[in-house]
Amino acid sequence: MKPAPFAYYRPATLEDAAARLADGADEGAMILAGGQSLVPMMALRVAYPSELIDLNTVPGLDTPRVEGNTLVIPALVRHATFHTPDPAFGPTGDLMASVVRHIAHHPIRQRGTFCGSLAHADPSSEWALTATTLGAELELLSVRGTRRIPIADWIDGAMSTTREPDEILTAAHLPLIPPGSLSGFYEVSRRAGDFALGMALVVLGMDGDRIGEASIGLGGIEEIPRRIPEAEAALQGQPATPESFATAAQAAMDAVDPMSDATTPASYRRDLAGTVIRRALAQAATRLPAPV
């Protein structure tokens, strides 16, 4: 478990990092953020970067901020930042505080980054699910300039993104959950801190006592976390009741194409998809005002 030889570079600015990455990307230069995925992969010799370009020395990237209706999360914001989020983040902060407890363990959360999770694109990344369900946009920088793309165009497979080799993910822009919406998150993993076997994140816009717009995100079940339009449609205009939740869950179970491996068959994940959606919805419903 000793990594293969690599060079190490500490850029002073993002532009410096981008220039260095442009030079080295062809040989295999890689960005180092929290190192909580990349470094173990190097130790196991499944990743062989020719050079690590360590973003940790670039100032000004470690604090999230609200801009209008968006939460901007720059490249060095650690998972742990969301343990006690800024009250200005509103319900989005509360939701992220409940999500973050499911990511790995305390020490890992002190180093691992939000953007690193999106760049790593594990099918069970909580932040990839959060970004997907809330409809985030990602900001990318290279020597060729900057671009912004929606999260739906970002992850294109398990551990795979559409990032060009010379691009740095500089920030994620997360739309804030509108006031009056309900949200819920439910995850099932083998042990505390393990990657999810399955998880759901839901946001329900309420139209009186009926559900208006629903966002139902599912992670860990398919290779790519995604919203399930069939489940969302099933809730539109319905009351928030166990019955409507069960219908939505069933719609999701019918719609998904679960991963299958030697440990976890697709049938298990399909049932789990329904379970986590139902439970995330039930959790959201606990935030409904009590009936008079």
Add this chain to the structure above:
Amino acid sequence: MTDATLPNARRSAWIGQSVTRLEDRPLVAGLGRFVADMDRPRQLHARIVRSPHATGRITDIDCAEADAMPGVTVWTAERLGEVPRIPFRATKISGLEPYVQPVLAVERVRYVGEPVAIVFAEDPYVAEDAAETIFVDVEDDNPPILDARAAPGTFLPGISTEPVVVEKGYGDVEAAFAAAAHVVELDLATGRHSGIPMEPRGALAEWDAGRGHLDLWGATKRPHWNRDRLAEMFGLSPTCIDLHEPHVGGGFGIRGELYPEDVLVCMGAMRLRRPVKWVEDRREHMMAANHSREQQHLIRAAVDADGHILAIDETLHHDQGAYVRTHGARVADMSIGLLLGPYRVPAYAARAHFRLTAKTPAATYRAPGRFEGSFVRERLMDAIAQRLAMDPLELRRRNFIGTSEMPYQRGLTALESEVVLDSGDYDGLLTKAQDFCGWNDMQAEAAARRAAGEAVGIGLGFFVEKSGLGPSELVRVTIATDGEIEIVTGAASLGQGMETAIAQIAADTLGADYTACRVIHGQTDRITHGWGAHASRVTVMTGEATRRAATELHDRARDMAAELLDALPTDVILDGGRATNTATGDHVTLGQIAAALDPVSPRRGDRQPGLSAEAWFHNTHMNYPYGAHIAMVAVDTETGRTTVERYAISYDVGRAVNPAMIEGQILGGLAQGLGGALLEEFRYDQDGQPLSVTFADYLMPSSAEMPEVAIQILEDAPSPLNPLGLKGSGEAGVTAAGAAIAAAIDDALQRPGLVTRLPVTPQYLHARLAQFDAGGDA
């Protein structure tokens, strides 16, 4: 300690006290010296190249690139030449010789992870870089055998992959089944898992060409046996090899055996004339160090109308992995030899198919054969109770061997010794265990929660352990002129607290402070013989040898003290590190007594010089502690996840030298037991590729998964086989965990007989529930 007045209150009554551990200070202060912390001048670093193939004939090992790297040396089996294979500890079971492992694969590879080459380099990074360039090509001739119940294949021409079928039994089983009111049959399995010490293995060897002497650091568990085998393999005198045990970060039975890597490191040191260091990494540990536990059991019981067992018939398939290692067929042998636990079984027939497969070789892991066997036996008891509509505890009571039947001759052997249950009150312990955990309240609570829609249940596993395995142990105790006491033993320490327990026994016997004792273990240069640390034997074997040596010293010290104090020896009491004349209150310290016994001391007279004594303890029979595990679990019926909410263990240890340490042993063991019951499994795909080689895939319980645990230590049945009544406690926390958890899950889901294999993963339980409800068998 207050300075109590003699002779009424003895200050040195250490046995039975939960004193703090002597071994902890260096460990918590960062002063531990593990093998990876050790270095020798001019050392080389070794890296093992391991087979990426589960099976096949080796066609080529391409070392060209590594050979060209500066300072790198590569050996394959061919380059190494003829080297003896790793031997095993012989038993009466014959025919295992063809199956032992070469230090580097010869002609064939047989599992993923098998050593095929070794690289030596100046630096561990370079060694790993070089190792990565070496490619092993094989020709796949036969598909890998991955199931011990599959038809045996060919190991070598004319030699099958079933080295032996171990058979045991007594009585007329056929007649019992013919006469039985009920026959209950189960098909059960335990998954492949093992001890995963926090510190992986390591070895550092140095050859002194001038003296013709080899030193090996990193030994543990069996230093003397390993020394003797290395001497044989290298054609050296045992006096020319020394093994040294440094601090050890856990062993659990799998660490400290003689492995290919140990031999290779020594050969590197001898042939390259430079010290060689090898430190295993986690990934290779998961496919190189011994696995354990994978067994399939077809068990049948003949029972009369009142629930008395008439006979048990058992067929075991033991998945040994690719080679026979140092334990030979012991785990299979012990599994059927100790299967019957606390119950009276008038007739018994068992056969253990000991079979090789294309997986990492297996051997003993904490409670070998008993974790598996307790799961099987207790599942059977629950199934019988269910069939007869009887309370499962009542059924057990009806079949318990009674106190009046002790010592009880089983008519079976295990670990080469006759199984004679030395002492025990099983019925009494069950009653105490029920009271201790609040059995009735727990049942009521579970029932109420089930009525409210939760899946909550309680399960019990009763077990008999074995401990104090002989044959012998030697101890030398020496009191220095400053009063410090050195105890040298050939036993070993894997962190279990033996230094403290042995110090307590020595100090108690000598009337000294236990912190004045220094226990030296695992050093072949300090003592001629030793049997190491395994089989819950150290407190019993080294403990009794220590008591004997200390008793002799006590008497010699008192004799000298009597003269120094001008007293009658019978008036002198040793306590608090000094000898006191009870008539006058005058005293001398142990150090002063040792000084008076100096060879040139004028006070010595014709007494034996020095204050040092050796004693042996020989023991042909093991002793048999016993206990009960009681678990309360909640099952998430949708996801199949099981949460262990509460756990209680009652255990009779005969005589508790240090209750807090015993609790620690039981608690740590339980974590491993729960791992085997719910989480841990070495899985393989259909090509024999291991799927569990990191901690992301091989799941061990963390503190978050541990329940509240209550531990009751009992001393109702001291062993008659040693004067202190000692029995061991190293394995009790593991033994019945699978049994109790399986029963609790059945109860939570109100589906008797649901759980038929361990570990009960969410995926297994999810599928099993659907199958059970559809009326299918396991």
